[in-house]
Amino acid sequence: MKNIFKYSLALLTVILGFVSCDSERDDNYQPASISGAQVYFSNDIATTVNLTFSDTKFSIPVVRATKGEAVTVNITKEDADNLFTVPASISFAEGKDTADLEIGLDPTKFEYNDFKTLTLAIDSAMRTPYGVGTVTLKIGIPLTFKSLGKGTFVENWAGYQGMVEVQQCDQDPNQFRLVKPYAGFDGGEDFDMSGEMTPYLEFYLLHKGDELAGVTITQDDLIYFPIYFTGMIVPDYGINIEIDHPAEFSTLRSEDKWLCNKVVEYQSNGLPAHVQFAPYYYMEGLGGWNNTQVDGVIDFYFPGFEPLDYAVAVEYEGAFVNAENESFAKINVEVGSDLDEAKIYIGEGAPSNDMLIGMITGTLETTSITKSGVYDIPCNLNGDLTVMIIGFAGGEAMTYDYDQFTFKYGSTQETSRAIAKLKNRKISQFGKRLNSFSKVVK
DSSP states (O other), X not given: OHHHHHHHHHHHHHHHHHHHHHHTOOTTOOOOOOOSOOEEEOTTOOSEEEOOTTOOEEEXXXXXXXXXXXXXXXXXXXXXXXXEEOOSEEEEOTTOOEEEEEEEEOGGGOOXXXXXXXXXXXXXXXXOTTSBOEEEEEEEBOOOEEEEEEEEEEETTTTEEEEEEEEEESSOTTEEEEEOTTTTOOOTTTOBOOSOBOSEEEEEEOOTTOEETTEEOOSSSBEEOOOEEEEEEOTTTOOEEEEEOGGGSGGGOSGGGSTTSXXXXXXXXXXXXXXXXOOEEEETTTEEEEOTTOTTSEEEEOTTOOOOOOOEEEEEEEEEEOTTOOEEEEEEEEEOTTOSEEEEEEEXXXXXXXXXHHHHHTOSOOEEEOSOEEEEEEOOOOEEEEEEEEEEETTEEEEEEEEEEXXXXXXXXXXXXXXXXXXXXXXXXXXXXXXXXXXOOO
């Protein structure tokens, strides 16, 4: 309360001071006038200028504050590569407050994606103090891309799947990019999507003999992707999550650390059909989640190639006791169409890696099923339990799901829950997400 009173008193003093000054004002006061040409660069100038090999010139708008008499204003340039022809001055016609500064160039001196810098400055005696007097432009000929359509983007770490456009570079057929692959993601339970999102997730097909981070590649099928900002933010950290190729980290700069970033399958026309990314989910200067040695973290399936349906989902729906006084848990299950079988286990406590491993190795007793439905699983346990399901294809564990519930042996319980959408957790991702954060600085 004392502070509020102190600040209020100070404010009152200021107000009274203004009243006092106002009472002594000079009614003949005139604000200082601005003279001269008052020229500046338009705020609408795009600082990146994209050209084609047929362009020999481009222009940028220059503005003056008044539409007075005709005037000519000197322009200077900084052009380290001496690639641009810039007039020494620009003229405004009488009654006109805009003029175009035309800049010449020789397109044969440019290469794709090699942007050059040009800095322009208006004569300091003729510019306005209220506008931009100097502008720096990045000028070049960008690579061009063609759309291949929309494929399936599966983000197993964050828990998202969506249709995403893929584009191929016209000049380099080994270069591709996905158009805002996280744009359709709402963040789920773990993230908000308020961070910066890079427009394109680019990736390059590497070949034997290519060099990356000082390492010569010895095999085909590997991929590299530059740093990509996902827009995902973990509220507890407040830093945008980027996905990094392992080559960005000094401790991971060897080919054997890059093997999970690869083309999994090709199309008959030579294009990839399925590409997987194994990134380091990184927050600048803080650390993140190292998934660089894990298969199936992010999968992208090109148009016409859909991911195999290995998804499973499980949910407890209640309990009942039969006429023989045997107790059962009623389990609602969905099984993906490309799975050979799924195994169900009910155990005490929370889900764990030991539970997962025991089901895979056969040391835990499970119930085998092959199709979706509601199953009555014998259960003679009490307390907090976990029901876990693992999907198998070709004898290999593919995906898992689990649900937690409280059970009382010998009682009848019912729930009205409907089974959730297929979660499609990867076996290799169990226990690997937010709880595996590590503090790492590049």
